[in-house]
Amino acid sequence: MDMQVAKKKLGLKERYAVMTRGLDWTPSYQKMEDIYPYIAYEGIKIHDWDKWEDPFRLTMDAYWKYQAEKERKLYAIIDAFNQNNGHLNVTDARYVNTVKLFISGISPLEYVAHRGFAHAGRAFPGPGPRVACLMQSLDEIRHAQTQVHSISNYNKYYNGMHDFHHMHDRVWFLSVPKSFFDDAITAGPFEFMVSIGFSFEYVLTNLLFVPFVSGAAYNGDMGTMTFGFSAQSDEARHMTLGLEVIKFILEQDPANVPIVQRWIDKWTWRGYRVLTLVAMMMDYMLPKRTMSWKEAWEVYFEENGGALFKDLARYGITMPKCAEQIALEKDHLSHQAWSTFYNYAAAANFHTWMPDEDEMAWLSSKYPESFDKLYRPRYEFWREQAAKGNRFYNKTLPMLCQTCQIPMIFTEPGDATKICYREVDYKGDKYHFCSDHCKEIFEHEPEKYVQAWLPVHQIYQGNCFPEGTDPTVEGFDPLAAVLKYYNLEHGRDNLDFDISEDKKNFAEWRGQATKNI
Amino acid sequence: MSTVFLALQTNEDTRPIIEAILQDNPSAVVDEQPAMVKINADGRLVVRRETIEELIGRDYDLQELQVNMITMSGNLDQTDDEITLFWKS
Numbered sequence: 081m082d083m084q085v086a087k088k089k090l091g092l093k094e095r096y097a098v099m100t101r102g103l104d105w106t107p108s109y110q111k112m113e114d115i116y117p118y119i120a121y122e123g124i125k126i127h128d129w130d131k132w133e134d135p136f137r138l139t140m141d142a143y144w145k146y147q148a149e150k151e152r153k154l155y156a157i158i159d160a161f162n163q164n165n166g167h168l169n170v171t172d173a174r175y176v177n178t179v180k181l182f183i184s185g186i187s188p189l190e191y192v193a194h195r196g197f198a199h200a201g202r203a204f205p206g207p208g209p210r211v212a213c214l215m216q217s218l219d220e221i222r223h224a225q226t227q228v229h230s231i232s233n234y235n236k237y238y239n240g241m242h243d244f245h246h247m248h249d250r251v252w253f254l255s256v257p258k259s260f261f262d263d264a265i266t267a268g269p270f271e272f273m274v275s276i277g278f279s280f281e282y283v284l285t286n287l288l289f290v291p292f293v294s295g296a297a298y299n300g301d302m303g304t305m306t307f308g309f310s311a312q313s314d315e316a317r318h319m320t321l322g323l324e325v326i327k328f329i330l331e332q333d334p335a336n337v338p339i340v341q342r343w344i345d346k347w348t349w350r351g352y353r354v355l356t357l358v359a360m361m362m363d364y365m366l367p368k369r370t371m372s373w374k375e376a377w378e379v380y381f382e383e384n385g386g387a388l389f390k391d392l393a394r395y396g397i398t399m400p401k402c403a404e405q406i407a408l409e410k411d412h413l414s415h416q417a418w419s420t421f422y423n424y425a426a427a428a429n430f431h432t433w434m435p436d437e438d439e440m441a442w443l444s445s446k447y448p449e450s451f452d453k454l455y456r457p458r459y460e461f462w463r464e465q466a467a468k469g470n471r472f473y474n475k476t477l478p479m480l481c482q483t484c485q486i487p488m489i490f491t492e493p494g495d496a497t498k499i500c501y502r503e504v505d506y507k508g509d510k511y512h513f514c515s516d517h518c519k520e521i522f523e524h525e526p527e528k529y530v531q532a533w534l535p536v537h538q539i540y541q542g543n544c545f546p547e548g549t550d551p552t553v554e555g556f557d558p559l560a561a562v563l564k565y566y567n568l569e570h571g572r573d574n575l576d577f578d579i580s581e582d583k584k585n586f587a588e589w590r591g592q593a594t595k596n597i
Numbered sequence: 598m599s600t601v602f603l604a605l606q607t608n609e610d611t612r613p614i615i616e617a618i619l620q621d622n623p624s625a626v627v628d629e630q631p632a633m634v635k636i637n638a639d640g641r642l643v644v645r646r647e648t649i650e651e652l653i654g655r656d657y658d659l660q661e662l663q664v665n666m667i668t669m670s671g672n673l674d675q676t677d678d679e680i681t682l683f684w685k686s
Binding site: 085093135137286289295298309317319320323327388394 | 633655
């Protein structure tokens with residue numbers, strides 16, 4: 081890029097003031113509380129909206145200019161990637177399963193984030209946060225669109241991505257990311273900003289995008305790397321907004337501190353549970369690994385988050401208490417998640433496999449405390465069984481946590497041999513939880529979480545079969561009916577990678593690309 | 598002092614910017630990762646427009662950095678002349 085820099089008539093600070101606060105006006109014939117009805121009920125007190133300032137001081141005119149530049153770069157590379165059959169340059173076809181996970185699990189969240197920031201921006205009386213939310217709302221829809229465009233190239237060749245949005249709303253494990261965002265956008269505008277703007281964007285998003293994008297680059301996926309980086313250039317601004325939100329709210333009134341602390345505790349845990357999918361992707365699904373989940377957690381949460389919470393201590397904010405449990409789980413999280421997906425590979429929109437010898441050695445070296453003792457023997461047994469023709473696909477539906485909606489797969493903090501169960505009785509019903517933190521979140525807002533759309537409950541209630549299905553006929557196969565409802569084709573979109581069409585096609589096409597046949 | 602960092606895409610636009618950052622911040626350490634460069638510094642990191650302009654031989658608007666930024670850590674303040682990342686404690 082070699083941009084011409086026009087001589088500015090105003091400095092950055094003045095331009096920002098004119099293009100945000102300067103565009104605002106005070107209503108004369110409508111009451112403020114009628115125009116901004118959602119601003120008071122969460123208990124957050126704001127005395128002076130003008131104290132808000134975007135540290136980048138980005139104004140809409142500059143925003144459009146730089147976003148246009150990002151789009152030009154992105155689409156030039158996507159075109160080149162497609163023109164050169166870029167999909168055949170990835171390390172091996174297992175890699176494509178991370179892309180499937182991304183398009184069905186993450187891209188629809190970008191769209192919901194677009195709606196969420198549009199809604200939050202509309203709710204705030206201050207022009208500073210309104211402009212910042214407008215930009216972020218536009219960023220998020222751009223991310224959804226560019227991800228769909230980039231990944232559509234993979235959809236031409238590989239299975240499981242053909243109806244990602246339909247799946248996002250239905251497939252059992254996709255209710256984990258879906259319900260996380262639904263939870264956030266149904267909160268008030270301030271809680272939304274703390275949940276997504278701060279806890280997710282500032283504290284956790286590095287763990288999603290940086291290893292994922294760097295991982296894509298390492299695995300030869302130029303298309304994904306490029307949309308990832310293009311999105312990430314917006315993320316840096318989102319993170320700044322997230323931190324600004326927190327500082328602004330905390331500086332406005334001391335009564336805001338305990339409310340914000342509760343939100344930080346809640347949303348750090350909620351976000352961390354969603355990142356289970358990322359942990360598994362980093363340790364198992366990238367054929368060429370960049371760093372382990374544990375290492376990424378140590379760099380981006382323990383070190384970087386540690387610095388952040390030390391900085392926020394001056395407001396009376398402390399490190400979320402769930403950090404202690406997360407530290408205990410970091411040796412186990414990805415292994416427990418991958419084991420679960422290996423078990424339930426018949427009901428997923430991507431393929432699974434057992435790590436090979438080299439990968440097992442890598443896992444041992446990254447997880448010396450846990451892998452050889454607890455997980456390697458399990459994998460060796462499963463691999464042996466599969467070789468004998470006894471590959472077991474679990475068809476029994478698991479119990480789900482009422483809050484995070486993940487199957488109850490996690491172990492007790494400090495005892496990785498015992499599954500962690502918690503329960504609460506509420507208005508005559510029993511609710512189950514994977515952890516003390518999910519249980520506490522429920523106990524604080526039971527009326528919200530009793531409404532959770534839990535995929536397993538819905539299947540048992542008969543709500544996840546195609547219309548007209550009669551589950552009472554003899555020989556009824558519930559899993560087959562559920563897969564039809566998901567629009568997944570058994571034997572093509574699911575099961576092990578080794579027997580997949582993806583594996584076969586990739587080998588054939590790569591052969592064609594390098595030989596004259 | 599806690600570490601602040603700025604991560605940029607590895608490309609021709611960012612090469613002189615990284616050089617400028619290293620000139621202006623004695624505590625800055627470069628960590629090269631696949632397709633990205635992460636610059637860590639002790640407590641404070643400054644990106645100065647003038648240093649970049651000297652290296653690239655043209656006028657530069659610090660907002661151009663938006664295009665190549667990946668992630669950062671620390672409080673941020675941007676003016677026409679500088680972007681500063683810092684921790685207060």
